[in-house]
Amino acid sequence: MFEGFDMSKMSEMMGQMQEKAKEMQEQAKNIEFTAKAGGGLVEVTANGIGEVIDLNIDDSLLDDKESLQILLISAMNDVNKMVEDNKKSQAMGMMGGMNPFGS
Structure with missing residues (x-):
């Protein structure tokens, strides 16, 4: 069942994956996603790790709490x-690109 399975390769791959995940998380901080609602009356921007980094609310919504x-x-x-x-x-x-079962 596990013929050709190399545990040392698997361990090495896990280490590489952890390093790659750290790199990706650092890079994700520099990616921005913006969503708009109400035809652009509300705009929320978050980075790639989910932190809200900007919020814009049109002044017309300030008197309409429920819509806001x-x-x-x-x-x-x-x-x-x-x-x-x-x-x-x-x-x-x-x-x-990873194959734990050899080349």
């Missing part, structure tokens, strides 16, 4: 989805 809350929730959910999709895409790319 709805649009904020929508924009934040959208930007979070963008960040998660990017993380998944990077993880799939990282796994693509």
Whole structure:
């Protein structure tokens, strides 16, 4: 069942994956994702690790708390989805070139 399986290669690969993951997380801090809601009345920007780094709210919403809350929730959910999709895409790319069962 495990014929051709090399544990030392597996250990080496895990170390490489951890290093690559650290590099990717550092790079992700420099990636920005922006989501808009209400036709641009609310705009939320997050970096690749999910930290909200900017928020813009149109002045017309300042007197309409309920609409502001709805649009904020929508924009934040959208930007979070963008960040998660990017993380998944990077993880799939990282796994693509590795084969623990030899060459």
